[in-house]
Amino acid sequence: MTVRDAEIGMGIVGLGFMGRRYAQFVSQIEGMKLAAVHDVDRALAERTVAEFGGQVFENVGALAAAAAVDGVMVCTPEHLHVEAAIAALRAGKPTMVEKPIAHSLEAARAITDAASTVGVPLLVGHLLRFEQRWTAARQRLDAGSIGDVVSITTRRIGNVLDQEVLKGRTSIPLYYGVHDLDIMSWYAGAPAVSISATRHSGALRAAGYDVDDFYLAVLTFDNGVLGTAELGWHVPAAAASARTSGVVIVGTRGLIRIEQSETGFECWTDSGLDRALDVIFWSDAYGIPAGALGVELRHFADCVRGRCVPAIAPHEAVEALRLSLAMEEAATTGNTIDPRTYESA
Structure with a gap:
């Protein structure tokens, strides 16, 4: 065998x-x-x-x-x-x-x-790339259901409690942004040719976490598709959802929207919402x-x-990392970066 x-x-x-x-x-x-x-x-x-x-x-x-x-x-x-x-x-x-x-x-x-x-x-x-809503969106794009893609807007704002686990060992673009920048590239169907970004810093550092608070980025892809990414760690600890995230894809003949925050399932106890439970990404029956x-x-x-x-493909994962690192540098320097030639360590 x-x-x-x-x-x-x-x-x-x-x-x-x-x-x-x-x-x-x-x-x-x-x-x-x-x-x-x-x-x-x-x-x-x-x-x-x-x-x-x-x-x-x-x-x-x-x-x-x-x-x-x-x-x-x-x-x-x-x-x-x-x-x-x-x-x-x-x-x-x-x-x-x-x-x-x-x-x-x-x-x-x-x-x-x-x-x-x-x-x-x-x-x-x-x-x-393996979750049914996100793959269904790619299938609809491939089928031409909404025409040519014009813009892709992503949002991923995590709970401040994530920092109790991460202890400041990583950044917002690397931890969260790599998800959305990979998806954005996948949906755009072309390489990014420019990225500019800004960030807010101070609130989480004052609370004892060695991380920035928020990032906003704007990307342009080689085929003219525009992308915007919103990333942060500011969903309050007592919030009803562990995070707020999703995507809106606008095409010439329609749009696709995914709201990842709502799963249709919540379990509340005397201690509050049980955020460890999941029915979308790692559930079992x-x-x-x-x-x-x-x-x-x-x-x-x-x-x-x-x-x-x-x-x-391995090169796609490398490109998602490249965009994440380029986002950090763009926010730090204030410069618009061409990811195709970006080679920071």
């Missing part, structure tokens, strides 16, 4: 917010199993294998080289992606990396170069993983089996 048909073993590097969800879903999806995990927190790794199966490895190299591991999923913070991803790729293992692909363009190119050299699949986990994460992980399994190529 070949890996194309057999149950495939996954190794997960990093067991934080997303890594734990990966572990749960891998253990539940038919045809997949959790074969190996690695995390700097050994106790967390031990608890994970006790709950979902697999073996704990002391380092990424040993995990990637294990015969039981058919594919590797890298779920560490982005500044640690390059070491883990390259180790997995050089071991000849199909590799999935959480978004953003890396913290710098140099690191991102090192990852994509390793995948190209070895010739194994590399999938970057831009989750919105009767122990069967569903939602966008379920679709994404099944797609990666098919890539491991050789049944398809990654739906998101």
Whole structure:
């Protein structure tokens, strides 16, 4: 029996917010199993294998080289992606990396170069590309349902409580913006040729968080499509929604609107709204993983089996990172930047 048909073993590097969800879903999806995990927190790794199966490895190299591991999923913070991803790729293992692909363009190119050299699949986990509303929008655009795209407006304002987890280790453009800038490019169907941005800073820093408050960006694409992105961390802790986000796509013969904030499901307790519950991105029914994460992980399994190529090409993930970094620099300097020639580290 070949890996194309057999149950495939996954190794997960990093067991934080997303890594734990990966572990749960891998253990539940038919045809997949959790074969190996690695995390700097050994106790967390031990608890994970006790709950979902697999073996704990002391380092990424040993995990990637294990015969039981058919594919590797890298779920560490982005500044640690390059070491883990390259180790997995050089071991000849199909590799999935959480978004953003890396913290710098140099690191991102090192990852994509390793995948190209070895010739194994590399999938970057831009989750919105696997959520039915966002894919339905792309299908309608491809069908010409709203004519030619004129403008794309995205909004993603997260809850201030996110900072209790992130501790200022990343920026708004890298954490949130990379989602929307990837989607904007996907919908525009052309590369961005200019980006200008501004930001507000001070309120969150005064509250003890080493991050900016808000970003606004304007993009122009090579085919004339205009894009605007609104990004922030100012949904109050007591708000009824964990975040407010969505997109409006205006075409010459219509428009498409996605409101991501409303799922139609809320659970309130004496402690308030339970924001940990999700019915869109990583839900499950009767122990069967569903939602966008379920679709994404099944797609990666098919890539491991050789049944398809990654739906998101590595260069697309690099371009999403490039736009995110260019947004930061544009806001910092006040300059309009041409992303096609932007090469900041």
